[in-house]
Amino acid sequence: MPELPEVETVRRGLQELIVRRSIATESHDTVKGFPNAPADVAAFLIGATITTVRRRAKVLLIDLSSDYTLVIHLKMTGQLVYRGEQVFGAGHPNESLIGKLPDRSTRVTIEFTDGSYLYFNDQRKFGWMRLMPTVEVPNIEFMKKVGPEPLEADFTxxxxxxxxxxxxxxxxxxxxxxxxxxxxxxxxxxxxxxxxxxxxxxxxxxxxxxxxxxxxxxxxxxxxxxxxxxxxxxxxxxxxxxxxxxxxxxxxxxxxxxxxxxxxxxxxxxxxxxxxxxxxxxxxxxxx
DNA sequence: CACTTGACCTGTCCGC
DNA sequence: TGCGGACAGGTCAAGT
CATH class of the missing domain: 1.10.8.50 (Helicase, Ruva Protein; domain 3)
Incomplete structure (x- = not known):
């Protein structure tokens, strides 16, 4: 489902919504690749603050103050939805798309210290997520082989x-x-x-x-x-x-x-x- | 080696 | 209404 324009739209939304928020708790069920190193969650995710949200190809990069990055691919049915004051559920205009969160396709829940949430939902479980040092991100296989960004100003x-x-x-x-x-x-x-x-x-x-x-x-x-x-x-x-x-x-x-x-x-x-x-x-x- | 096909999962829709 | 089969936006491993 999400291609470059969809992932870029999510990136822009997250940049506005989650930067400068600090992570209080995290919970998950089955997500490919996460947590790849369980001890890293306590050491580099919990307590960290979101510094920026980047995108490369269809991959989202959520940078943390711990110098670690959450690397996320939504594949076909992944969603990253922030819930602050707004309440989803019966009667909400988006009910048919996301329902009441968390729901049965919620794979990861991140709670911020201010009581707001970031949900990773993925109906088909094709999506993946990794927590890794920011400097290591360019070394993962996907990043090494992926082609140039077509919307960059200097792309001829x-x-x-x-x-x-x-x-x-x-x-x-x-x-x-x-x-x-x-x-x-x-x-x-x-x-x-x-x-x-x-x-x-x-x-x-x-x-x-x-x-x-x-x-x-x-x-x-x-x-x-x-x-x-x-x-x-x-x-x-x-x-x-x-x-x-x-x-x-x-x-x-x-x-x-x-x-x-x-x-x-x-x-x-x-x-x-x-x-x-x-x-x-x-x-x-x-x-x- | 270059290229194509299945597999990964769950949900929905369509025809019988 | 119930049920089997096809199909869904992405990517990789395995096969030709």
Missing amino acids: PQEFAGRFMRRSKTSIKAALLDQSVIAGVGNIYADESLWGAKIHPNRLVNTITDKEFQVLYTELREVMNLAIEKGGSTDKNYVTAEGKRGSYMDFARAFRREGLPCPRCATEIIKFKVAGRGTHICPSCQLL
């Missing part, structure tokens, strides 16, 4: 096109989803940017022209920036740090719009599988 169209050369014989969609090529692209924004660039997802990378890479670069950045502006895409599970929906799906042109008219030419959007993933295209605009 030339660098974008060049990254794909490592996957020249696969489909453009499979390459877009490969985190070692470009960081943070997932199924939603792969489909949306390919629609924007009028490129069929099954086109092989080595058939994509320089001009097409240029357009794809622009479309990908525009669609991701718009998605951040809209607070991300909520289909089923994703919510912001405040427990709210993201509204990008109201602006989607192809993703999850099968049977509806293409906004450009009114041809019906169709759905099929590419690289094992549900894929949406306009069959008139995106030719093989």
Whole structure:
């Protein structure tokens, strides 16, 4: 579920909501990777203060005053929701998305000294979390292999096109989803940017022209920036740090719009599988 | 080696 | 209404 725009939205929310709060208690059930070193929880998590919240690709980095960092991947259904004064539950506008917290999908509960909470919810348990020294974060396998951030100001169209050369014989969609090529692209924004660039997802990378890479670069950045502006895409599970929906799906042109008219030419959007993933295209605009 | 397919989990939706 | 099967936004290990 959460791709770069969703994780960035959560990051911005947490930066506002939890920085300078101190951790009083922590409890959890099964979460992959946590606690990797149980003694570290008492030594470096309890009593620590949140200093900043960063993001790399789809990974959230919650830095602590102990010089340790909580490294969190939400995978498909992870949520990080802060609860201060507001009360979720029956009648609340977000009830259908997060219910009353904690609930049966709550994996980790962090209580701050002021009595507010941060919940890590994850219905499908694919997400993971690690507590580790901040200086060690760049050394984990994911960080070593992940590609460049596509929204950085100094990320050029030339660098974008060049990254794909490592996957020249696969489909453009499979390459877009490969985190070692470009960081943070997932199924939603792969489909949306390919629609924007009028490129069929099954086109092989080595058939994509320089001009097409240029357009794809622009479309990908525009669609991701718009998605951040809209607070991300909520289909089923994703919510912001405040427990709210993201509204990008109201602006989607192809993703999850099968049977509806293409906004450009009114041809019906169709759905099929590419690289094992549900894929949406306009069959008139995106030719093989 | 490059690339594709299953596995990881739970919940929901759809057709019989 | 009940039940089996397909499917869901991510990533890795295992297989071709």
